[in-house]
Amino acid sequence: xxxxxxxxxxxxxxxxxxxxxQKEFLDFAGTGMSVTEISHRDKAFSxxxxxxxxxxxxxxxxxxxxxxxxxxxxxxxxxxxxPLNLMHNGKADYIVTGNxxxxxxxxxxxxxxxxxxxxSEDKTYTYIPDVDKIAFNDDSDYVHITSNNTIFGTxxxxxxxxxxxxxxxxxxxxxxxxVDVNQFGVIYAGAQKNLAPAGVTIVIAxxxxxxxPLPICPTMLKWKTQADNGSxxxxxPCFSIYMANLVLRHLKKIGGVxxxxxxxxxxxxxxxxxxxxxxxxxxxVVKEFRSIMNVPFVTPSKETDEKFxxxxxxxxxxxxxxxxxxxxxxxxxxNAMPVEGVKKLIEFMKKFEKENA
Ligand SMILES: *Cc1c(COP(=O)(O)O)cnc(C)c1O
Numbered sequence: 001x002x003x004x005x006x007x008x009x010x011x012x013x014x015x016x017x018x019x020x021x022q023k024e025f026l027d028f029a030g031t032g033m034s035v036t037e038i039s040h041r042d043k044a045f046s047x048x049x050x051x052x053x054x055x056x057x058x059x060x061x062x063x064x065x066x067x068x069x070x071x072x073x074x075x076x077x078x079x080x081x082x083p084l085n086l087m088h089n090g091k092a093d094y095i096v097t098g099n100x101x102x103x104x105x106x107x108x109x110x111x112x113x114x115x116x117x118x119x120s121e122d123k124t125y126t127y128i129p130d131v132d133k134i135a136f137n138d139d140s141d142y143v144h145i146t147s148n149n150t151i152f153g154t155x156x157x158x159x160x161x162x163x164x165x166x167x168x169x170x171x172x173x174x175x176x177x178x179v180d181v182n183q184f185g186v187i188y189a190g191a192q193k194n195l196a197p198a199g200v201t202i203v204i205a206x207x208x209x210x211x212x213p214l215p216i217c218p219t220m221l222k223w224k225t226q227a228d229n230g231s232x233x234x235x236x237p238c239f240s241i242y243m244a245n246l247v248l249r250h251l252k253k254i255g256g257v258x259x260x261x262x263x264x265x266x267x268x269x270x271x272x273x274x275x276x277x278x279x280x281x282x283x284x285v286v287k288e289f290r291s292i293m294n295v296p297f298v299t300p301s302k303e304t305d306e307k308f309x310x311x312x313x314x315x316x317x318x319x320x321x322x323x324x325x326x327x328x329x330x331x332x333x334x335n336a337m338p339v340e341g342v343k344k345l346i347e348f349m350k351k352f353e354k355e356n357a
Contacts, residue, residue: 055248075190
């Protein structure tokens with residue numbers, strides 16, 4: 001039986017996509033081979049990379065002066081790739097709005113003067129600092145932000161206007177809402193939240209920014225290496241790219257980012273409304289910054305939190321345990337989580353409250 005999986009990542013994929021992959025698993029595109037067996041130099045495979053790029057460009061409206069790369073190493077690897085490609089003057093600004101944002105900043109400090117210009121750690125990352133009041137440095141090579149904070153359940157509702165290129169970790173919300181790519185110098189995202197199984201990481205970079213990686217930048221971390229080779233410099237994560245393409249096709253079919261954003265707002269709205277109208281459950285994120293992807297919440301005690309997670313699992317609502325830094329529960333309701341999954345969670349929450357309040 002398939003359950004509703006609220007995992008923060010790797011997370012649910014659309015059932016239709018999984019079934020399609022299953023159907024052609026042994027014989028991919030008439031090659032008589034599985035996509036897991038085929039050479040990345042085979043035309044049938046490079047066609048997939050090209051289609052995935054075209055689909056992503058269409059869905060996100062990515063302008064021609066940006067390159068789209070499929071790389072490995074996860075978003076965490078990009079924490080290093082960003083300074084190694086961009087930190088020409090050895091200086092950068094970071095906004096620290098959560099655990100991953102902090103890790104990116106700490107990685108940046110290995111390579112130069114990475115300055116934390118704003119943080120929401122004072123209130124355990126329950127809000128996003130006012131981007132209009134941040135004093136960015138004039139000499140920065142880039143400004144780094146994390147648009148959706150997976151662990152704490154916040155998101156930017158407005159992005160800062162910066163002189164230096166804005167670099168954004170969009171791992172946990174890419175393709176969940178419309179963004180204007182032109183606002184950013186670089187966008188990167190690990191695929192395993194909203195796009196594909198783990199293994200591939202998307203980098204969308206303005207072409208003029210990839211030309212001068214630092215001399216110490218490893219070949220594999222140079223965005224230019226991947227750009228010059230159509231993401232096929234070495235063996236790419238073939239299966240993840242193939243799955244990403246199926247997810248992108250699926251997203252196009254259901255109406256694109258605009259449509260999925262509506263559904264995401266609806267799902268998150270149902271859950272937040274229920275939590276806000278309940279005296280039993282709490283979400284302590286400042287309302288305007290609430291994520292529509294990750295919804296952390298607690299019951300009145302640690303004991304009932306634990307009981308909640310256990311009993312929910314028995315009902316087919318799994319991986320609801322919150323991150324160890326936050327405790328309680330976290331419902332990750334990415335693109336692939338059906339509305340019915342959220343409704344079933346709310347029904348369970350009602351029942352649990354009645355039995356335990
Ligand atoms: C999950 C996540 C990461 C880490 O991604 P990996 O692919 O595991 O390196 C980084 N940033 C954000 C915002 C995330 O949600």
